[in-house]
Amino acid sequence: SYLLATSEALPFEKDIFDAVLMNEVIEHVQDDKETLREIHKILKPGGVCILFAPNKGYLFETHGIWWRNKYIFGNIPFVNWLPKSLRDKLVPHAKVYSHSEFERLAEGLAFDLIEHSYIFPGFDNIYARSKLVANLLRFVCYRLERTPLSRLALSHFMILKKEAQS
Numbered sequence: 178s179y180l181l182a183t184s185e186a187l188p189f190e191k192d193i194f195d196a197v198l199m200n201e202v203i204e205h206v207q208d209d210k211e212t213l214r215e216i217h218k219i220l221k222p223g224g225v226c227i228l229f230a231p232n233k234g235y236l237f238e239t240h241g242i243w244w245r246n247k248y249i250f251g252n253i254p255f256v257n258w259l260p261k262s263l264r265d266k267l268v269p270h271a272k273v274y275s276h277s278e279f280e281r282l283a284e285g286l287a288f289d290l291i292e293h294s295y296i297f298p299g300f301d302n303i304y305a306r307s308k309l310v311a312n313l314l315r316f317v318c319y320r321l322e323r324t325p326l327s328r329l330a331l332s333h334f335m336i337l338k339k340e341a342q343s
Contacts, residue, residue, distance in 0.1 A: 295330035
């Protein structure tokens, strides 16, 4: 079975879930801060929220863009690096987060920040065409995940833990 609801008004009791996973979802909601408030509400004390979200530092915009009333699908370079007002006109359907913007989402909520790191893509589409090229990209990028250059990765990876006494 399934349930359809907005993330800003989840139809669940307080303190009932051990974990919530949001894999590339938060960038599409109307109010990301309110969504995290709702997640906090439904998590049990000590429960975790695992988030993945687009990284503003990544070279490509992966959601595609709107250009002259036409949607252009695909990985468009440098869009995320444009000024926010212009980027948001091209990509009105998805937010992108800098490091500090993403951490600010949890401010004021009784969460402990357990992890905030970055992940590069798996290059699966490239792998389907050239295993050698994909494996080379994986080799390089996965090592970059442990360096300051990780801030150029595809996605933020964050784990928030609801404080035991909230």
